[in-house]
Amino acid sequence: MDEYTWPTRPKVPKESYQEVWEATVAALPLGASMSGEVVGRQPFGVFIRVDGVPDAMALAEIISMPEGMGLPVLGARVQGEVVAHADHNCQVRVRLHEAGASPE
Template sequence: MTEYSWPDWGSDRDHGARIAAAWPDTLRKLPLGTPVTGKVIGRQRFGVFVAIDNHPDAVGLAEITAMPRCTELPHVGDRVTGHVLWHADHNHQVKIQLTEWAEHADLLLPYPDKIGQAVTGHVTKLAPIGAFVRIADCIEGLVRPERLSNVTVMERQELTVTTLGVDLERPRISLSATERR
């Protein structure tokens, strides 16, 4: 078995149609904030798919956008708990924030007070959307390409950045590369 997999629906070829048909009932039974439990049935780089207990025609998705930096994705077969965070009407998915992740959500609480401050970190990953920079244990922010100030960066490089903004709901930190003098 590979580290990542899509949900295995077995011989059930009508699962998509069943989930779509049950969507109005899913919305009614699982409003925002509803506590949920379930089993991880698929694991991708962007999050995990969850078979929600007592709702056989509902599929949950816990995306990494709601995952704290120092946690790991649950594996297929793991039991998880959380609450309904959002409904994605276009693909009939119940967005979930896992309790395990919510316990770590307070890691960013001190950072709104640090907007405008410069800090030195290390580049952990380069992606088309920018450079991810670890500015503290378990805390990474994103420097978008237009905020790199024509600075060439490489992974593991030390980089001085300025905190531009903090979104506690997502949770995300926006950074800008500080020019070297």
């Protein structure tokens, strides 16, 4: 198996994209704590299926991971903080916390 994978997106009807994205932004405001499962890996970061927000796709870029933290494996459980919303591709950007660390 290749170490890098793309995630599969939730099946959302095209006419519902904006409504789903608005609900995602409302559920995950800037500064919110989040947790989820790594569902995709690329050299630049990991994609995360966010707990409690099934239509949300989060991206944790490697540059926003704690120093020395390796790229989490597929299926890993991670925690982080919402740092941005990318409207152009409906992604929630997150900064990961160190494994086992709880948000301040």
